[in-house]
Each structure stands twice: as C-alpha cells, then as structure tokens.
Amino acid sequence: MNDEKNKPQITSEERLLAAMAYGEASTLNNSNELKAIASVLVRQKTARGYDTIAAFVKEEPTYAFIVSDGNARYKELNNAKDDDIYADAGMANALDAAKNALSGGEDLSNGAYFWDGKDIETNYSKHFKVKHGIKITDPSHNVFNIKDSVKLVIIYKEITTRVKVKGKNKKGKAKAKTKTERLEVGRYDHVYESTAGYGGTIFWKNNPDYIFLSKGKEYK
Structure with a gap:
C-alpha cells in the first residue's frame, strides 16, 4: 500500500x-x-x-x-x-x-564539484566558465549543445645558471657569466571539463592539468 x-x-x-x-x-x-x-x-x-x-x-x-x-x-x-x-x-x-x-x-555527477543550468547557453559569451575555458568530454553531457571554449596556456619557469667562458678575470680566476633558460613546466587549454549532463544541467570538475599547474583546489 x-x-x-x-x-x-x-x-x-x-x-x-x-x-x-x-x-x-x-x-x-x-x-x-x-x-x-x-x-x-x-x-x-x-x-x-x-x-x-x-x-x-x-x-x-x-x-x-x-x-x-x-x-x-x-x-x-x-x-x-x-x-x-x-x-x-x-x-x-x-x-x-x-x-x-x-x-x-x-x-x-561523476566526481563533479560544479554545475551550470541554462544560463551557460543563454549567456555563453559572458559566462565565467566559458571565459576561463570549458571542454565537453562526452557528447552525452552537452544538454545545451554548446561549444568548447579552449585557449592554450603554457606555464614557464626561468632557470639561471653560471657557465664558464674563455679567459680569466683580473684576479686570475676563470671567467663566468650567467645564463637564463626559459623552460616549459606544463600546459592546459581549459579550466573546466564536463563530467555529466542531465535534464537542464551540465556538471563540471577542474581540469587536473590546470589544478596541478595552478596549485589550486579541486573544489574552487
């Protein structure tokens, strides 16, 4: 009953x-x-x-x-x-x-920390997540038929080393100069990636590459 x-x-x-x-x-x-x-x-x-x-x-x-x-x-x-x-x-x-x-x-939600309703479709060009980069990882998630917004970001670090050069200085010691190299640490092209989509909602998590490079928190 x-x-x-x-x-x-x-x-x-x-x-x-x-x-x-x-x-x-x-x-x-x-x-x-x-x-x-x-x-x-x-x-x-x-x-x-x-x-x-x-x-x-x-x-x-x-x-x-x-x-x-x-x-x-x-x-x-x-x-x-x-x-x-x-x-x-x-x-x-x-x-x-x-x-x-x-x-x-x-x-x-498949591990999501965020979601968006219809506003991501109606306000697409001005939407916070869209501006920061979104990627639909499975067509079934895309309940609003929106486009990815990806933009490559490359993170670099500079390493300075001292290298010997020919000749000696006034004190009789080997000459040296500093050399700076710009090395790539990593790259990402989106901040948010979809995890699921149902009804009128798309679910997201942060891109692991973005979290690693930004040293951010998954839930922020």
Whole structure:
C-alpha cells in the first residue's frame, strides 16, 4: 500500500539538501539531475570541512545563496509538509536524491564539484566558465549543445645558471657569466571539463592539468 503517512519522517538535513537540489535543478524534475546536484553539494560540503549541510550553508555564501535569494522551488519544498513532499513526484525525486547523497550512494555527477543550468547557453559569451575555458568530454553531457571554449596556456619557469667562458678575470680566476633558460613546466587549454549532463544541467570538475599547474583546489 502506497500510503505517504507511513513514510519515515524527513530529517532536517534531508529536507535542506532536497530543497537546495530542487531549487537548483531545472523544472524537468529529472531524477538523475537532482541526484547529481545533491551529490555535488555533499562533495563540496565535505571538501570544505563541514560535518553537515546546515553548517555548510551557514558559512558558504556562494552555495547558501539559493537559501536566501527567494528561489520559489527551494521555498516550496522547504515549507512543504512531509506528506506533501512524498506525494509530489518532483519533490519526492529531490528527497530521494538527498537521501542518496547523504548516505554515500551512487554519484551520478561523476566526481563533479560544479554545475551550470541554462544560463551557460543563454549567456555563453559572458559566462565565467566559458571565459576561463570549458571542454565537453562526452557528447552525452552537452544538454545545451554548446561549444568548447579552449585557449592554450603554457606555464614557464626561468632557470639561471653560471657557465664558464674563455679567459680569466683580473684576479686570475676563470671567467663566468650567467645564463637564463626559459623552460616549459606544463600546459592546459581549459579550466573546466564536463563530467555529466542531465535534464537542464551540465556538471563540471577542474581540469587536473590546470589544478596541478595552478596549485589550486579541486573544489574552487
């Protein structure tokens, strides 16, 4: 018997994460999209050293924005009764996504730390990630049919050495001069690479070559 009243009570962590995923996802209510977003939020929470989603939201304004910016879908789920969440297909999908992520379930984002919705299509030329370089690694990720934006960046370092030359100086010692060489350390042509795409969302992680050369953090 499918009786919502017999469903377990929704915890505050489940509700908060479900509401965030529901608010960030497209109105397609795609279960894979919701699960992937919830997994990214939990991964960001853990990477930044927080024990709970609530603590993460409180301290990280970038990811807490949806909680305070009046997002209608976030507010709808966050204010809904448990029975209403279970009874609504979209909100129920979001709740399942939250439970999956909080329990360490399947990560449909494939290791992503970021995502983008339709704005990366409508605001392509001015989009932050596009300007820094994106690469679609699998056509199935490209839910908006956008182009790669790649630009080769080569990182160099200079090495200065002393080399002997013919002759001696006034003190009778062998002459020497400094020689500076410019050596390539590495290169990359994009900062963000896609990991998945569902519904109205593309998921991303940082290019490992970029992280190595910039000595950056995967989650930033």
